[in-house]
Amino acid sequence: MTRPGTFNILARDGAARHGTLETAHGTVRTPVFMPVGTQATVKSLDPRDLHDIRAQIVLGNTYHLYMRPGDELVARLGGLHGFAAWDRPVLTDSGGYQVFSLAGLREITETGVTFRSHIDGSPHLFTPEKAVQIQQNLGSDIMMVLDECVAYGTEYDYTAKSLELTTRWAARCRDEHPIGQNGRLLFGIVQGGFYEDLRTISAQQLMEIPFEGFAIGGLSVGESPDEMRRLLAHTAPILPDDKPRYLMGVGTPMDILDGVALGVDMFDCVLPTRNARNGTLFTSFGKINIKQARFKEDDSPLDPECDCYACRTFSRAYLRHLYMARELLSYRLNTLHNLRFYLKMMEEVREAIGQGAFEALRARYRAAYEQSEQ
Numbered sequence: 001m002t003r004p005g006t007f008n009i010l011a012r013d014g015a016a017r018h019g020t021l022e023t024a025h026g027t028v029r030t031p032v033f034m035p036v037g038t039q040a041t042v043k044s045l046d047p048r049d050l051h052d053i054r055a056q057i058v059l060g061n062t063y064h065l066y067m068r069p070g071d072e073l074v075a076r077l078g079g080l081h082g083f084a085a086w087d088r089p090v091l092t093d094s095g096g097y098q099v100f101s102l103a104g105l106r107e108i109t110e111t112g113v114t115f116r117s118h119i120d121g122s123p124h125l126f127t128p129e130k131a132v133q134i135q136q137n138l139g140s141d142i143m144m145v146l147d148e149c150v151a152y153g154t155e156y157d158y159t160a161k162s163l164e165l166t167t168r169w170a171a172r173c174r175d176e177h178p179i180g181q182n183g184r185l186l187f188g189i190v191q192g193g194f195y196e197d198l199r200t201i202s203a204q205q206l207m208e209i210p211f212e213g214f215a216i217g218g219l220s221v222g223e224s225p226d227e228m229r230r231l232l233a234h235t236a237p238i239l240p241d242d243k244p245r246y247l248m249g250v251g252t253p254m255d256i257l258d259g260v261a262l263g264v265d266m267f268d269c270v271l272p273t274r275n276a277r278n279g280t281l282f283t284s285f286g287k288i289n290i291k292q293a294r295f296k297e298d299d300s301p302l303d304p305e306c307d308c309y310a311c312r313t314f315s316r317a318y319l320r321h322l323y324m325a326r327e328l329l330s331y332r333l334n335t336l337h338n339l340r341f342y343l344k345m346m347e348e349v350r351e352a353i354g355q356g357a358f359e360a361l362r363a364r365y366r367a368a369y370e371q372s373e374q
Protein backbone atom coordinates (compact mmCIF):
# COMPACT_ATOMS: atom_id res chain seq x y z
CA MET A 1 0.00 0.00 0.00
CA THR A 2 1.32 3.45 -0.92
CA ARG A 3 2.36 5.43 2.17
CA PRO A 4 -0.64 7.32 3.64
CA GLY A 5 -0.26 11.06 3.07
CA THR A 6 1.13 10.61 -0.43
CA PHE A 7 -0.56 13.18 -2.71
CA ASN A 8 -0.05 12.71 -6.43
CA ILE A 9 -1.26 15.34 -8.91
CA LEU A 10 -2.28 13.50 -12.08
CA ALA A 11 -3.55 16.40 -14.19
CA ARG A 12 -3.88 20.17 -14.12
CA ASP A 13 -6.23 22.56 -15.92
CA GLY A 14 -5.29 26.13 -14.99
CA ALA A 15 -5.00 26.15 -11.20
CA ALA A 16 -7.42 23.19 -10.94
CA ARG A 17 -5.75 19.85 -10.03
CA HIS A 18 -6.89 16.26 -10.28
CA GLY A 19 -4.98 13.95 -7.95
CA THR A 20 -4.99 11.08 -5.45
CA LEU A 21 -4.51 11.24 -1.68
CA GLU A 22 -3.50 7.99 0.04
CA THR A 23 -5.03 7.25 3.45
CA ALA A 24 -4.94 4.28 5.85
CA HIS A 25 -8.37 3.28 4.48
CA GLY A 26 -7.69 3.70 0.80
CA THR A 27 -7.11 6.22 -1.95
CA VAL A 28 -9.19 9.40 -2.30
CA ARG A 29 -9.48 10.85 -5.79
CA THR A 30 -9.50 14.65 -5.73
CA PRO A 31 -11.14 17.10 -6.09
CA VAL A 32 -13.48 15.41 -3.63
CA PHE A 33 -16.72 16.32 -1.89
CA MET A 34 -17.07 14.77 1.58
CA PRO A 35 -20.61 14.08 2.86
CA VAL A 36 -21.08 15.31 6.42
CA GLY A 37 -21.83 12.55 8.96
CA THR A 38 -21.57 14.59 12.16
CA GLN A 39 -22.80 11.96 14.62
CA ALA A 40 -21.24 8.92 12.89
CA THR A 41 -24.00 8.79 10.33
CA VAL A 42 -24.85 10.67 7.14
CA LYS A 43 -28.39 11.42 8.21
CA SER A 44 -30.93 8.85 6.84
CA LEU A 45 -28.35 6.88 4.82
CA ASP A 46 -26.56 3.61 5.65
CA PRO A 47 -23.08 2.55 4.43
CA ARG A 48 -24.60 0.61 1.50
CA ASP A 49 -26.30 3.79 0.29
CA LEU A 50 -23.01 5.68 0.56
CA HIS A 51 -21.27 2.98 -1.49
CA ASP A 52 -24.09 3.09 -4.07
CA ILE A 53 -23.69 6.86 -4.59
CA ARG A 54 -19.87 6.37 -4.66
CA ALA A 55 -18.96 8.41 -1.60
CA GLN A 56 -15.20 8.10 -1.14
CA ILE A 57 -14.76 9.69 2.31
CA VAL A 58 -17.14 11.02 4.97
CA LEU A 59 -16.83 13.58 7.74
CA GLY A 60 -17.30 12.96 11.46
CA ASN A 61 -17.14 15.49 14.25
CA THR A 62 -14.94 15.45 17.34
CA TYR A 63 -17.14 17.75 19.44
CA HIS A 64 -20.36 15.82 18.84
CA LEU A 65 -18.89 12.31 19.21
CA TYR A 66 -16.92 13.30 22.32
CA MET A 67 -20.19 14.55 23.82
CA ARG A 68 -22.22 11.54 22.67
CA PRO A 69 -21.63 8.55 22.74
CA GLY A 70 -18.06 9.38 23.89
CA ASP A 71 -14.82 8.92 21.96
CA GLU A 72 -13.49 6.25 24.34
CA LEU A 73 -16.63 4.16 23.85
CA VAL A 74 -16.25 4.50 20.07
CA ALA A 75 -12.60 3.45 20.41
CA ARG A 76 -13.59 0.34 22.37
CA LEU A 77 -16.16 -0.54 19.70
CA GLY A 78 -13.75 -0.37 16.78
CA GLY A 79 -13.39 3.33 16.13
CA LEU A 80 -15.76 4.99 13.67
CA HIS A 81 -14.96 2.35 11.04
CA GLY A 82 -16.04 -0.55 13.31
CA PHE A 83 -18.79 1.34 15.15
CA ALA A 84 -20.47 2.71 12.01
CA ALA A 85 -19.44 -0.12 9.64
CA TRP A 86 -17.76 2.37 7.30
CA ASP A 87 -14.74 0.78 5.59
CA ARG A 88 -13.49 3.83 3.68
CA PRO A 89 -11.66 6.98 4.84
CA VAL A 90 -13.02 9.29 7.52
CA LEU A 91 -12.04 12.92 8.09
CA THR A 92 -12.89 14.44 11.46
CA ASP A 93 -13.14 18.10 12.26
CA SER A 94 -11.40 19.02 15.51
CA GLY A 95 -14.38 20.61 17.20
CA GLY A 96 -12.79 24.04 16.84
CA TYR A 97 -15.70 25.35 14.84
CA GLN A 98 -18.44 23.52 16.78
CA VAL A 99 -17.20 24.74 20.15
CA PHE A 100 -17.29 28.31 18.80
CA SER A 101 -20.62 27.90 17.03
CA LEU A 102 -22.54 25.39 19.14
CA ALA A 103 -21.35 25.15 22.72
CA GLY A 104 -22.24 27.82 25.22
CA LEU A 105 -20.16 29.91 27.62
CA ARG A 106 -16.68 29.49 26.14
CA GLU A 107 -13.36 30.78 27.40
CA ILE A 108 -10.14 30.63 25.40
CA THR A 109 -6.74 30.50 27.10
CA GLU A 110 -3.28 29.36 26.03
CA THR A 111 -4.17 25.96 27.50
CA GLY A 112 -7.23 25.43 25.35
CA VAL A 113 -10.94 26.24 25.23
CA THR A 114 -13.37 25.66 28.08
CA PHE A 115 -17.04 25.40 27.21
CA ARG A 116 -20.34 23.99 28.34
CA SER A 117 -21.99 21.04 26.61
CA HIS A 118 -24.92 21.98 24.34
CA ILE A 119 -26.57 18.76 25.57
CA ASP A 120 -26.47 19.03 29.38
CA GLY A 121 -24.52 22.21 30.15
CA SER A 122 -21.66 20.28 31.79
CA PRO A 123 -18.24 22.04 31.72
CA HIS A 124 -15.47 20.72 29.43
CA LEU A 125 -11.94 21.66 28.36
CA PHE A 126 -10.53 20.97 24.89
CA THR A 127 -6.77 21.33 24.70
CA PRO A 128 -4.99 20.77 21.38
CA GLU A 129 -3.70 17.47 22.79
CA LYS A 130 -7.21 16.41 23.84
CA ALA A 131 -8.66 17.26 20.42
CA VAL A 132 -6.04 15.01 18.80
CA GLN A 133 -6.57 12.20 21.32
CA ILE A 134 -10.31 12.22 20.60
CA GLN A 135 -9.68 11.96 16.86
CA GLN A 136 -7.19 9.14 17.46
CA ASN A 137 -9.88 7.34 19.48
CA LEU A 138 -12.34 7.83 16.62
CA GLY A 139 -9.84 6.18 14.27
CA SER A 140 -9.90 9.20 11.99
CA ASP A 141 -7.85 8.91 8.79
CA ILE A 142 -7.49 12.68 8.43
CA MET A 143 -7.45 14.71 11.66
CA MET A 144 -7.75 18.49 11.98
CA VAL A 145 -5.87 20.66 14.44
CA LEU A 146 -7.75 22.50 17.18
CA ASP A 147 -8.10 26.09 16.00
CA GLU A 148 -10.05 29.24 16.74
CA CYS A 149 -12.48 30.06 13.93
CA VAL A 150 -13.07 33.77 14.51
CA ALA A 151 -16.55 35.10 13.77
CA TYR A 152 -17.21 37.04 10.56
CA GLY A 153 -16.39 40.70 11.14
CA THR A 154 -13.91 40.14 14.00
CA GLU A 155 -11.62 43.18 14.14
CA TYR A 156 -7.99 43.10 13.02
CA ASP A 157 -6.09 43.04 16.33
CA TYR A 158 -8.08 40.18 17.83
CA THR A 159 -7.81 38.23 14.55
CA ALA A 160 -4.02 38.77 14.50
CA LYS A 161 -3.62 37.51 18.08
CA SER A 162 -6.00 34.61 17.48
CA LEU A 163 -4.09 33.25 14.49
CA GLU A 164 -0.88 33.21 16.56
CA LEU A 165 -2.67 31.08 19.18
CA THR A 166 -4.02 28.79 16.45
CA THR A 167 -0.45 28.34 15.19
CA ARG A 168 0.84 27.46 18.68
CA TRP A 169 -2.07 25.03 19.12
CA ALA A 170 -1.31 23.53 15.67
CA ALA A 171 2.29 22.82 16.73
CA ARG A 172 1.04 21.14 19.90
CA CYS A 173 -1.34 18.99 17.82
CA ARG A 174 1.57 17.90 15.59
CA ASP A 175 3.62 17.02 18.69
CA GLU A 176 0.67 14.96 19.97
CA HIS A 177 0.47 13.08 16.65
CA PRO A 178 3.94 12.87 15.05
CA ILE A 179 3.94 12.71 11.25
CA GLY A 180 3.31 9.20 9.91
CA GLN A 181 2.02 7.78 13.20
CA ASN A 182 -0.09 4.68 12.34
CA GLY A 183 -0.87 6.07 8.90
CA ARG A 184 -3.20 8.78 10.17
CA LEU A 185 -2.83 12.27 8.72
CA LEU A 186 -3.02 15.68 10.38
CA PHE A 187 -3.98 18.90 8.56
CA GLY A 188 -3.24 22.45 9.66
CA ILE A 189 -6.01 25.07 9.39
CA VAL A 190 -5.30 28.56 8.06
CA GLN A 191 -7.06 31.38 9.86
CA GLY A 192 -6.61 35.16 9.64
CA GLY A 193 -10.22 36.22 9.14
CA PHE A 194 -10.90 38.49 6.13
CA TYR A 195 -7.54 40.25 6.22
CA GLU A 196 -5.23 39.17 3.39
CA ASP A 197 -2.04 40.04 5.27
CA LEU A 198 -3.12 37.95 8.27
CA ARG A 199 -4.03 35.04 6.00
CA THR A 200 -0.50 35.17 4.58
CA ILE A 201 1.02 35.20 8.08
CA SER A 202 -1.17 32.29 9.24
CA ALA A 203 -0.33 30.20 6.16
CA GLN A 204 3.40 30.93 6.40
CA GLN A 205 3.53 30.03 10.11
CA LEU A 206 1.62 26.77 9.55
CA MET A 207 3.83 25.77 6.62
CA GLU A 208 6.77 25.75 9.05
CA ILE A 209 5.11 22.68 10.61
CA PRO A 210 5.07 19.37 8.66
CA PHE A 211 1.35 18.78 7.94
CA GLU A 212 0.16 16.30 5.29
CA GLY A 213 -2.42 18.85 4.13
CA PHE A 214 -3.75 22.32 4.79
CA ALA A 215 -7.32 23.46 5.38
CA ILE A 216 -8.58 26.98 4.84
CA GLY A 217 -10.76 27.75 7.85
CA GLY A 218 -12.65 30.81 8.94
CA LEU A 219 -14.68 31.02 5.73
CA SER A 220 -18.33 30.16 5.03
CA VAL A 221 -19.13 31.92 8.30
CA GLY A 222 -21.76 34.31 6.95
CA GLU A 223 -19.69 36.40 4.51
CA SER A 224 -20.84 37.13 0.95
CA PRO A 225 -19.80 34.73 -1.84
CA ASP A 226 -17.56 37.48 -3.27
CA GLU A 227 -15.74 37.97 0.04
CA MET A 228 -15.23 34.23 0.38
CA ARG A 229 -13.80 34.04 -3.14
CA ARG A 230 -11.56 37.07 -2.49
CA LEU A 231 -9.91 35.47 0.55
CA LEU A 232 -9.78 32.08 -1.14
CA ALA A 233 -8.09 33.51 -4.24
CA HIS A 234 -5.53 35.09 -1.93
CA THR A 235 -4.92 32.12 0.35
CA ALA A 236 -5.06 28.94 -1.77
CA PRO A 237 -2.02 29.75 -3.97
CA ILE A 238 0.14 30.47 -0.88
CA LEU A 239 -0.26 26.87 0.34
CA PRO A 240 2.16 24.16 -0.84
CA ASP A 241 1.39 23.02 -4.38
CA ASP A 242 2.24 19.41 -3.50
CA LYS A 243 -0.15 19.08 -0.56
CA PRO A 244 -3.98 18.79 -0.55
CA ARG A 245 -5.93 22.00 0.13
CA TYR A 246 -9.23 21.64 2.00
CA LEU A 247 -11.85 24.40 2.07
CA MET A 248 -13.93 23.78 5.18
CA GLY A 249 -17.71 24.07 5.11
CA VAL A 250 -18.09 24.87 1.40
CA GLY A 251 -20.49 24.98 -0.25
CA THR A 252 -22.96 25.42 -3.08
CA PRO A 253 -22.19 23.72 -6.42
CA MET A 254 -20.81 26.99 -7.82
CA ASP A 255 -18.77 27.69 -4.64
CA ILE A 256 -17.14 24.30 -5.10
CA LEU A 257 -16.46 24.73 -8.82
CA ASP A 258 -14.98 28.18 -8.17
CA GLY A 259 -12.89 26.66 -5.36
CA VAL A 260 -11.59 23.94 -7.70
CA ALA A 261 -10.66 26.65 -10.21
CA LEU A 262 -8.59 28.34 -7.47
CA GLY A 263 -6.72 25.12 -6.65
CA VAL A 264 -8.79 23.61 -3.83
CA ASP A 265 -8.88 19.79 -3.63
CA MET A 266 -11.29 18.92 -0.78
CA PHE A 267 -14.70 20.20 0.26
CA ASP A 268 -17.41 19.44 2.83
CA CYS A 269 -20.78 21.08 3.44
CA VAL A 270 -24.08 20.34 5.15
CA LEU A 271 -25.98 21.93 2.24
CA PRO A 272 -26.89 18.79 0.22
CA THR A 273 -27.97 16.81 3.29
CA ARG A 274 -29.62 19.73 5.12
CA ASN A 275 -31.46 20.98 2.01
CA ALA A 276 -32.69 17.44 1.28
CA ARG A 277 -34.60 17.56 4.55
CA ASN A 278 -36.37 20.75 3.56
CA GLY A 279 -37.21 19.58 0.05
CA THR A 280 -34.62 21.68 -1.80
CA LEU A 281 -33.08 19.50 -4.50
CA PHE A 282 -30.07 20.09 -6.74
CA THR A 283 -30.58 19.07 -10.36
CA SER A 284 -28.79 19.40 -13.71
CA PHE A 285 -31.23 22.24 -14.51
CA GLY A 286 -30.76 24.18 -11.26
CA LYS A 287 -32.25 24.03 -7.77
CA ILE A 288 -35.93 23.19 -7.22
CA ASN A 289 -38.19 22.62 -4.25
CA ILE A 290 -40.10 19.36 -4.52
CA LYS A 291 -43.07 20.72 -2.53
CA GLN A 292 -44.07 23.03 -5.44
CA ALA A 293 -47.59 22.27 -6.73
CA ARG A 294 -46.28 21.93 -10.31
CA PHE A 295 -44.87 18.50 -9.35
CA LYS A 296 -48.18 17.16 -7.96
CA GLU A 297 -48.95 15.01 -10.99
CA ASP A 298 -45.56 15.05 -12.67
CA ASP A 299 -44.75 11.45 -13.57
CA SER A 300 -41.25 12.21 -14.84
CA PRO A 301 -38.03 11.47 -12.94
CA LEU A 302 -36.70 14.23 -10.70
CA ASP A 303 -33.58 14.68 -12.87
CA PRO A 304 -33.27 12.73 -16.14
CA GLU A 305 -29.49 13.31 -16.04
CA CYS A 306 -29.14 11.71 -12.60
CA ASP A 307 -28.27 8.03 -12.08
CA CYS A 308 -29.36 7.79 -8.43
CA TYR A 309 -31.91 5.28 -7.08
CA ALA A 310 -34.51 8.03 -6.47
CA CYS A 311 -34.31 9.30 -10.06
CA ARG A 312 -34.23 5.80 -11.57
CA THR A 313 -37.19 4.51 -9.58
CA PHE A 314 -39.69 7.22 -8.62
CA SER A 315 -41.59 10.17 -10.11
CA ARG A 316 -41.50 13.78 -8.99
CA ALA A 317 -45.14 13.29 -7.95
CA TYR A 318 -44.17 10.49 -5.58
CA LEU A 319 -41.23 12.44 -4.12
CA ARG A 320 -43.54 15.41 -3.59
CA HIS A 321 -46.16 13.18 -1.93
CA LEU A 322 -43.57 11.75 0.49
CA TYR A 323 -42.36 15.23 1.36
CA MET A 324 -45.86 16.66 1.92
CA ALA A 325 -46.72 13.61 4.06
CA ARG A 326 -43.48 14.11 6.03
CA GLU A 327 -42.64 10.48 5.36
CA LEU A 328 -39.18 9.32 6.50
CA LEU A 329 -38.54 7.92 3.01
CA SER A 330 -38.63 11.51 1.73
CA TYR A 331 -35.48 12.38 3.74
CA ARG A 332 -33.70 9.29 2.52
CA LEU A 333 -34.52 9.65 -1.20
CA ASN A 334 -33.89 13.42 -1.22
CA THR A 335 -30.57 12.93 0.59
CA LEU A 336 -29.53 10.10 -1.74
CA HIS A 337 -30.25 12.33 -4.70
CA ASN A 338 -28.62 15.53 -3.43
CA LEU A 339 -25.45 13.76 -2.38
CA ARG A 340 -25.31 11.84 -5.65
CA PHE A 341 -25.67 15.19 -7.47
CA TYR A 342 -22.61 16.56 -5.62
CA LEU A 343 -20.59 13.37 -5.96
CA LYS A 344 -21.42 13.00 -9.67
CA MET A 345 -20.43 16.65 -10.21
CA MET A 346 -17.04 15.88 -8.64
CA GLU A 347 -16.63 12.82 -10.91
CA GLU A 348 -17.28 15.13 -13.89
CA VAL A 349 -14.80 17.66 -12.45
CA ARG A 350 -12.01 15.08 -12.12
CA GLU A 351 -12.69 13.84 -15.67
CA ALA A 352 -12.82 17.38 -17.09
CA ILE A 353 -9.51 18.42 -15.49
CA GLY A 354 -7.93 15.33 -17.04
CA GLN A 355 -9.19 16.47 -20.45
CA GLY A 356 -8.45 20.19 -20.08
CA ALA A 357 -12.21 20.85 -20.19
CA PHE A 358 -12.81 22.15 -16.67
CA GLU A 359 -13.81 25.70 -17.69
CA ALA A 360 -16.44 24.35 -20.10
CA LEU A 361 -17.88 22.19 -17.30
CA ARG A 362 -17.90 25.14 -14.90
CA ALA A 363 -19.72 27.27 -17.50
CA ARG A 364 -22.34 24.53 -17.96
CA TYR A 365 -23.11 24.44 -14.24
CA ARG A 366 -23.09 28.24 -14.02
CA ALA A 367 -25.73 28.42 -16.78
CA ALA A 368 -27.98 26.13 -14.71
CA TYR A 369 -27.23 27.76 -11.34
CA GLU A 370 -26.71 31.43 -12.14
CA GLN A 371 -30.39 32.39 -12.02
CA SER A 372 -31.40 30.23 -9.00
CA GLU A 373 -29.53 31.79 -6.07
CA GLN A 374 -27.32 28.71 -6.33
Ligand SMILES: CO[C@@H]1O[C@H](CNc2nc3cc4c(=O)[nH]c(N)nc4cc3[nH]2)[C@@H](O)[C@H]1O
Binds near residue numbers: 095149
Ligand atom coordinates in the same frame (compact mmCIF):
# COMPACT_ATOMS: atom_id res chain seq x y z
C1 LIG B 1 -22.93 27.22 5.04
O1 LIG B 1 -23.26 26.20 5.97
C2 LIG B 1 -23.18 26.58 7.33
O2 LIG B 1 -21.87 26.97 7.67
C3 LIG B 1 -21.17 25.83 8.14
C4 LIG B 1 -20.10 25.59 7.16
N1 LIG B 1 -19.09 26.60 7.34
C5 LIG B 1 -17.96 26.28 7.98
N2 LIG B 1 -16.93 27.13 8.14
C6 LIG B 1 -16.02 26.47 8.87
C7 LIG B 1 -14.80 26.91 9.40
C8 LIG B 1 -14.06 26.02 10.21
C9 LIG B 1 -12.82 26.43 10.85
O3 LIG B 1 -12.35 27.57 10.69
N3 LIG B 1 -12.19 25.54 11.65
C10 LIG B 1 -12.66 24.27 11.84
N4 LIG B 1 -11.98 23.44 12.66
N5 LIG B 1 -13.79 23.83 11.25
C11 LIG B 1 -14.51 24.70 10.45
C12 LIG B 1 -15.74 24.27 9.89
C13 LIG B 1 -16.49 25.16 9.12
N6 LIG B 1 -17.73 25.05 8.52
C14 LIG B 1 -22.12 24.66 8.16
O4 LIG B 1 -21.87 23.90 9.32
C15 LIG B 1 -23.45 25.37 8.18
O5 LIG B 1 -23.78 25.77 9.49
Ligand SMILES: [Zn+2]
Binds near residue numbers: 337
Ligand atom coordinates in the same frame (compact mmCIF):
# COMPACT_ATOMS: atom_id res chain seq x y z
ZN1 LIG C 1 -31.06 11.58 -8.52
